[in-house]
Amino acid sequence: MAISVEDSVDVLSGVGPKRLQALQDLGIFTIYDLLSYYPFRYDDMGERLPSQTMDGEKVTFKGVISTPPVVRRFGKRSQTVIGLLVDRENVRVTFFNQPWIAKNLEVGQEVAVYGTYNAARAAMTAIKLVPASIDGLSPIYPVSKAIKAKTVAELVEQAWGQVRGQMDNLVPKHLREKYRLLDKNEQVEYSHFPNDKIEAKAGRRSAAFEEFFLFQMRLQLIKQADQRFLGEALNYDRKAVSDFIKALPFELTNAQNRVVDEILADQASPQHMNRLLQGDVGSGKTVVAAIAMFASVTAGNQAAIMAPTEILAQQHAKGLAKLFDAAGIDLRVELLTSGLKAAQRRQILEDLENGDIDVVVGTHALVQEGVHFHHLGVAVIDEQHRFGVKQRAKLREGGVNPDILAMTATPIPRTLAITAYGEMEVSVIDELPAGRKKIITKQLPNRQYDQALAMLKEELAKGAQAYIVTPLIEESESLDVQNVTAVYQDLQDELQEYTVGLLHGRLPKEDKDALMAGFSDNQVQVLVSTTVIEVGVDVPNASIMLILDADRFGLAQLHQLRGRVGRGDRQSYTILLADPKTEYGKERLQALVDTTDGFELAQKDLELRGSGDILGTKQAGVPEFQVGDPVKDLTMLTIAQEEALNLVREDGWDREEDNQALVEHLSKTMASFRHFD
Missing domain, CATH: 2.40.50.140 (Nucleic acid-binding proteins)
Incomplete structure (x- = not known):
């Protein structure tokens, strides 16, 4: 019986229910999937x-x-x-x-x-x-415990013997000719059954481009569909916005001015904004967001900013109120978090729906049932990768498709901007405010803890404040690391002339608030903390940070922590105490010592760890490609993005005969395609 590439893999001899499940667990459902499941290497036999x-x-x-x-x-x-x-x-x-x-x-x-x-x-x-007769390259497939690579190879050979020549080209002919790519059937043949390394390389090159191109086509179609769904052209008061910028207590950097122009242009457009604002720690993203929110308010709309933690939400509420007050602007800024008392929450929700609140700052509480806006013009989402698509969509439902400005202080190298955020416009603040001194970073072995403590005491003696960060709250038998409670107790004895505070995620909200207020007002000089201070805590007088067991933290996290110092005009220091046991651990800490450039560090982190977990959590998500490597194949990935964009901009591209197999493939896969958020 003849089979086609659309048939389930269980039409193949030797595929029963158990093997079918093992193949489906690898993402192989059809003959097409099987033949598109390429080897990750070859043994030279x-x-x-x-x-x-x-x-x-x-x-x-x-x-x-x-x-x-x-x-x-x-x-x-x-x-x-x-x-x-x-x-x-x-x-x-x-x-x-x-x-x-x-x-x-x-x-x-x-x-x-x-x-x-x-x-x-x-x-x-x-x-x-x-076998004594074997010669050439033997393909090795990525598999699970439930199925052997040899079995996959045998099934591929069996399937190809029956459908050879039946694979449709998904990459348009003009692109195959332009970049010397193989026909789809040659691509399958060369990838699975190469006669030599030259054929194997050609097969992989064509398969990788196809994989990147299809991914980028899906992103561009999402972006195109998003843009067709019109928002509102924001008729903001240009003079009032200009006056607000002039009234700020500091001058915007060139990078901030450039980004503000991009955002205001988006807001003035009838297509709703979907923009990612990247900026290193301390680069001034919040003031840019404040300008966007103020522009929305001058048009008679409301603005919202959603933060991942209550500490950061409180920080934003205070900072925005202070910014508007300093500029002589009378706006009502309110904080909406789950920690509010019932009566207070009811009043804020009522005022929000009536339009009496101009700017609301909150956590996930902003997307809970019962939250209704009078007219939400712009929604700012801070640390955007911490929120999923559903939460973003729910916030969007609160207004007439409001503009979305997502911000992240996790610098994203070009590779990930293209993959994880390919459907968003990207703005980058790549310049720090004038007067900021470069943070000096040192790495010391654990035995030099006393030396690090002496440096901390020197800074305290000058009137500065300090952070000491540790990975765990309580002692762990499995990890030989410092814990925040023991360190706090030791430092109370060591630094008796100063007030030492203890901050961690399990503290009641009231205690956290009181402690942070005390640290901001210099009533507390030393803050012993877990990573809850990673994002958003802004105390300009803090000039030194000791990070204990620094090798237990990721590179991006260490950079975020370091960004809590160096926010004023004092020379600031970060001391990394660690005894890294692996080359990877040593390289990571050395990279932090060598540069304070977050984008450079993000690229280094990408090279050290690969793309899979660069943003720190799986849900932060970067797509995993089977053939292409978004780090090593960045040029190819960039070209695939450009060509996908060029194609979807062509009128009637989806009606051209040469593109019909691509259109059919995209229509099948778009339903299951998810934004990697």
């Missing part, structure tokens, strides 16, 4: 002589067994050793933990063995026996 092989290289040796197999056992482990005469050279071949193999080997037998060659010892650590 080509036969060579020892004299032609480099030390440590994987290779296939074909020869005659010269000594009988000897099996040595060490508890549950074993070694099976034979001598293999390859041409005129004897190679000692060792199979680990395969004692049964001895039954199939005897002196004088011709065999082919694949393994790693040790040139100095003329020895091979064998991986497997291979």
Whole structure:
């Protein structure tokens, strides 16, 4: 019976319910999916002589067994050793933990063995026996415990034997010609059954571009659909906004002015704004957001800003009120969080719906049932990756499709801006305010804790304040790390002439508020804290931070923590106390010592960790590509984005005959496609 690429994989011989489930767990549902499931590497099974092989290289040796197999056992482990005469050279071949193999080997037998060659010892650590006739590259597939790579390879071979030549081209012909990409059927053939490394490379190159291109097409279609859904052209008071900017107690940087122009242009457009504002810690994103919110209010609308934590929401509410007051602007700014008393909450909700509140600042409480706006013009979402699509959409429902300005202090390298935020316009503040001194960062081993404490005491003696950050709240038997409670108790004895405060996530809200107010007013000089201060705490008088067990934190998190100092005109310091045990750990801390540029650090973090978890949590999400590597293949990813954008801008592109397979594919996948938020 003839099969097609649209058929389920269970039409293949050997695929029963159990194997079908294992394949579906890998994302393989149809024959098309199976043939698009490419190898992640190839074993070179080509036969060579020892004299032609480099030390440590994987290779296939074909020869005659010269000594009988000897099996040595060490508890549950074993070694099976034979001598293999390859041409005129004897190679000692060792199979680990395969004692049964001895039954199939005897002196004088011709065999082919694949393994790693040790040139100095003329020895091979064998991986497997291979058919004596095998030659060329053997594909290796990413699999799970439920299915072997060999099984996937056999199923691919079986499927391709029945549907060879039936794969439709998804990348348009003009792009295949422009970038010398393979036809889809050649791409499948070269990827799964390459005759040599040149074919394998060509197959991977075409498959990676196709993967990036399809992803970018989906993003562009989301963006296009979003733009068709009109918002409102904001008829804001240009003079009032200009006067507000002039009345600010500081001059905007060139980068801030550029970004403000981009945002105001979006707000004046009838298409609703969907913009991501990136800026390093301390770059002045909040004042830019304040200008956007004020512009909305001058047009008779309301503005909202949603923050991930109550501490940050309180910080924003105070900061915005202070900013507007300093400029002589009478706006009503209110805070809406889950911690409000019932009567207070009811009054704020009533005033919000009546339009008596101009700017509301809140946490997730802003998207809960019962929150209704009179007319929401702009919604600012701080630390945007901490919110999912549903929460953003719910906030949007509170107004007539209000403009969305998402902000993040986690600098995102170009790779991730293209993937995780491809459907948003991106603005970047890449300049720090004038007068900010560069934070000096040092890394010290744990044994030099006293030296670090002496530096902290020096800063306190000058009238400055300090942070000490530790990873855990309570002692842990599994992790040998400092904990915040023990450190706090020790420092109370060590720094008796100063007030030491203890801040962590389990403190009651009232205690947190009182402590932060005390630290802001310099009633508390030293704040011992967990990472709850990572975002938003702004105390210009704090000039030194000690981070204990710094190797337990991610690079982006360390940079965020460091951003809590250096916010005033004092020279500031961050001391990283750690004894990193891995090269990765050492490189990460060294990168922090070497630069204070968040974008440079984000790129370094991406190179060290890969794209999968760069924003710190899985839900922060960057798509995982099967073939392409968004770090190594950044140029290809960028080109794919440009070409997808060019294509969707063409009138009638989706009616052209050459694009019909692409259109059909996109219509099937768009339903299940999710924004990676």
